[in-house]
Amino acid sequence: MQRIIPNLWFDHEAVQAAEFYAGIFGGKVLSTYGEGPTNPDGEKQPVTAEWEILGMRFVGINGGLNADGSSVFVPNESFSLEIDFDDQAELERVWHALIADKGEPSECGWLKDRFGYSWQLVPTVLMECLQGPDPAGAARAMQAMLSTSKVPLDGAKIRAAYAGTP
Template identity: 45%
Template structure:
C-alpha cells in the first residue's frame, strides 16, 4: 500500500518545527535531514528538508521560502483520549506564540492549524437526539479550548461554565 506523507512548506525553520513537534508527541522522531551544500541555493548547512514521524505518521518539512504560508484550509485533527490529554496537547501546541481559535482549533507558532479535542466530543455533537446534539454543538461553538464537561452539561440541558 502507498503511504501518504504530508509535506509542510516552511520559510526557513522546518528543522525547528520538526524539533518542536517531536518534543510534543510521544513516540516521535526526526528520521532524516538533508542540508544545503556549498552549491546552494540556500545557506550551506541549513536544512532543505526534514523528515520526521509523529507517532508513526511520516511528515516532511521543506524550507521553501516565504512565498507560501499555512492556512486553516488544511489542519490536523487531534482527537484525544480524554480532557487531560486534550488540554496537554492544546497547551503544548500553543506554546511560544501559538494562537487559539474557536471550537478546539488553534494555530501553532509556525502557523499550522490543529483541531484539538477529546474524542468523546463527537458523542455529544452527533447525539442521536437532535436536541441534545444541538445543545452540545451550541456550547462547543462558544468555546476556544474544548471543555468536555461543559459540552456534556449543555447536552443534558444543565447550566454550563467553560474556559
C-alpha cells in the same frame, strides 16, 4: 505503510518544527536531507526534515523566502491537523504546548502553532454527542463547541450541554 505523507512548507525552520512537534507528541526526527535556504543567521538549512508523531510521518520542506523577504507560502485555516483525545488533561497539555512561543488560540478549540499551522484538538466525546440519538442535545453540544473561544474544548462541558445540565 503510510501512503499519504503530509508535507508542510517552512521558510527555513523545518528542522525546528520537526523537533518541536516530536517533543510535544513524544515522536522523533527521522532524517534531514540536502542543502536548502539559509536561516536569518546565514546558515544553510536542509531542504527537508522528516519526523514521526503519533505513528504518522510528516515531511517539512524549507522553501526559503521571496526576493522581497516575504514567505513564499503562508499556512492558513484551509488546512488543519485534527487529533482526537480520550483524555482531557492530555488534550489541554498538547493545546498549551502548541500555542507556546507565539502560537495563537482561536475559536471552537482551534489554534495556530508558532509556525502558522492550524490544529483542531477534539475530545472524542464531541463526536459522540454530535452523533447521539438526541437531536436537541446534539444541537446544544454543537453550540457549546461553537461558543468556545481561545481555550481548549472541554469534553465535560460538551457532555453536560448534550445532557442539558449546566
